[in-house]
Amino acid sequence: MRAPLSWLREYVELPADVTGRALAAELIAAGLEVETVESAGADIAGPxxxxxxxxxxxxxxxxxxxxxxxxxxxxxxxxxxxxxxxxxxxxxxxxxxxxxxxxxxxxxxxxxxxxxxxxxxxxxxxxxxxxxxxxxxxxxxxxxxxxxxxxxxxxxxMLGLRDDVLDIAVTPDRGYALSIRGIAREAAIAYGVPFRDPADVALPEGDEGPSYPASIGDPAVCDRFVLREVSGFDPDARTPMWMQVRLHRAGMRPVSLAVDITNYLMLELGQPLHAFDRNKLTGPIVVRRAEPGERLETLDHVKRTLD
CATH class of the missing domain: 2.40.50.140 (Nucleic acid-binding proteins)
Structure with missing residues (x-):
């Protein structure tokens, strides 16, 4: 998990003089495996x-x-x-x-x-x-x-070209550290400062109506699947530059507005998300295991054989 310090500061009131390396030392003391701290943009100079x-x-x-x-x-x-x-x-x-x-x-x-x-x-x-x-x-x-x-x-x-980025090797017992939310909470505890939970927000009310058909084919590996329809935005609009920079710092490639937003929230909250274009869906959505030999083309346009 790559965690930009500027992103963590949005949810934990760290002292202004805390550097990425100082925070890394505190997180290591708390049991997290911080492998590296990258000083991104440290060699940039103006004008x-x-x-x-x-x-x-x-x-x-x-x-x-x-x-x-x-x-x-x-x-x-x-x-x-x-x-x-x-x-x-x-x-x-x-x-x-x-x-x-x-x-x-x-x-x-x-x-x-x-x-x-x-x-x-x-x-x-x-x-x-x-x-x-x-x-x-x-x-x-x-x-x-x-x-x-x-x-x-x-x-x-303006673009946040300088930032410290912590690269954390997340062990199986620390799954919450696969999110900015989880790492920020640990940082708040380490420094004894307030933590603001990014998940503590009220969702807007949705319209009542039929939902898109979906089902879970194997509850043993997925026991909950939630769909929410979002409309009224321009899917061709450009992702804000600050979000593109954070995704890049976190090791992800900006793709498009809908994809970037779901990836940003996944990194922030630790909840896997995916965006579907409703106009391109055919048939119901089924969450299941792959069939042997089934092929899937991923966003990087590589066709992968599944098992």
Missing amino acids: LVVGEVLEIEELTGFKKPIRHCQVNVGDANGTGEPQSIVCGASNFAVGDRVVVVLPGGVLPGGFEIGARKTYGRMSAGMICSVTELGIGDDHGGILVLPPDAPVGADAIE
Whole structure:
């Protein structure tokens, strides 16, 4: 179980000076097996800010698409003037908010950014992807921020690029530690501070009506299965960036809004969840063991043979 310290702090009032390593020592004393503490983003240095793309010039004559961009970074560059940056990605447009590392900044891995002439243009900085920021594995292009992201804001703080992440080997007798909730409770006990239970919330009332047909085929391995229908949201909407960052820190790949929310709650509460698209379901849902030789295609598009 990978537990970001910032996530734990949401539910346990740890002293401000408690580090990931200090917390790990207390959890080890309580009987948990903390294998490592990763200081994610510790090698990042600013200036790393939110920028607004003002102009894009498409450069020709090269083997791949190259763009010369003018980016508003507020007063982060000390002049208030647009920053000229050459970029090889094409998934962003004029008006988009992006993350810009200015000359003098350092990205994960000790990658120092400077100003230099490239592709016949002066480039002073870099427009970043999630991979370059160390908060994802998406190689599809530049990270485009929500349109209300404030220009010139510190992207390190806004995106939570620095965090301590505890990697805990959970033993069979400590199953509750397979959740942020369980680890936060142990941390609260270790430090003698208040704990706020994320499960202590009131569920909204649902409409009365017929439920989708479902049954349990083998009560010996599953004695309870609950379905709840959620409607009125856009399944194509982008998962909030803070949630994507936390999922990545916890070792999961962001997929889509519905999948990400169920994975986030699973990690937070320790309760396995799955999202179904009701429009794509055929026949009733049956919880059962696999048949010998049965095949299942998982979310990573790998077809797996079951037994």
